[in-house]
Amino acid sequence: MFDLFPIYSPATLTFLCAVLFVAGVVRGFAGFGAGMIFMPVATSILYPPTAAASFLFLDFVIAMPLVVRAVRICDWSTILPAVTASVIFVHAGTWFLANGDVFALRWIIFAIVTGLLLLLISGWRYHSRPTKPVSFGVGAVAGVLGGISQVSGPPVVAFWLSSAKEPMIVRANLIVFFALASIGTIIAYVSNGFFTLEVLHLLIPAIPAYGIGLFLGSKGFGKADPKFYRLIAYSLIALAAISSMPALDAWLR
Known part of the structure; x- marks a missing residue:
């Protein structure tokens, strides 16, 4: 049961752990973005549900x-409606993935993510205090996108970055949101039987690689300039847009 190599070659495990280390550094620093780095790479060499279930477990448990630390400074008034919507609508996204035209859906995702990025770059800011319906709507979009492609970050990132809040609060909001929103995804994955022996075998070497990356990334955040934080966040949203493009499947998957 604990013999890794009949399922994964040493080279595959080493490569995936290296990618997870980089993803962990990014997640620890920015509060999001690890899935955008790991999933396009992992799904090119692993069965997609195995890659998704492995990453979900890592990000839910190791990032605790x-x-x-984040629950003390996050903005609960905007997080709770967004989380509620995400937990509900992640199942809608999963249904679309199973029954819809995935190729068309992925182009829609690319258009949404790219539009959000251009909106942020333009300098637009949401100056009003976010209402519960607005927060709920943002969470719903994130849930649908997460169910379809595991790219749920850009809507909530764009929403909180546009509020002109301090990077510390934005990062705390993202950390708490993804931790709570993962509950809906875990339920969906368990009901579909995604947590298999292959997931367990991958997690054994992946846990320390991802954990060390998270630790180093979180240490780096305390020394970062707010402008640098926003630049990293914009770059990660751009990465999400590029990695979701069906036209690049031949290179990314």
């Missing part, structure tokens, strides 16, 4: 220390 970040959540403990």
Whole structure:
């Protein structure tokens, strides 16, 4: 059961752990973005549900220390409606993935993510205090996108970055949101039987690689300039847009 190599070659495990380390550094620093780095690479060499279930477990369990610190400074008034909507609508996204035209849906995702990025670059800011319906709507979009492609970050990132809040609060919001929103995804994955022995075998070497990356990334955030934080966030949204393009499947998958 604990013999890794009949399922994964040493080269595959080493490569995936290296990618997870980089993804962990990014997640620890920015509060999001690890899935945007890991999933396009992992799904090119692993069965997609195995890659998704492995990453979900890692990000939910290993990132808990970040959540403990973030709950003290996050904005609960905007997080709770967004989380509620995401937990509900992730199942809608999963249904679309199973029954819809996935190729067309992925182009829609690319258009949405690219539009959000251009909106942020333009300098637009949401100056009003976010209402519960607005927060709920943003969470719903994130849930649908997460169910379809595991790219749920850009809507909530764009929403909180546009509020002109301090990067510390934006990062805390993202950390808490993804931790709570993962509950809906876990339920969906368990009901579909995604947590298999292959997932367990991958997690054994992946946990320390991702954990060390998270630790180093979180340490780097405390020394970062707010402008640098926003630049990293914009770059990660751009990465999400590029990696979701069906036209690049031949190179990314």
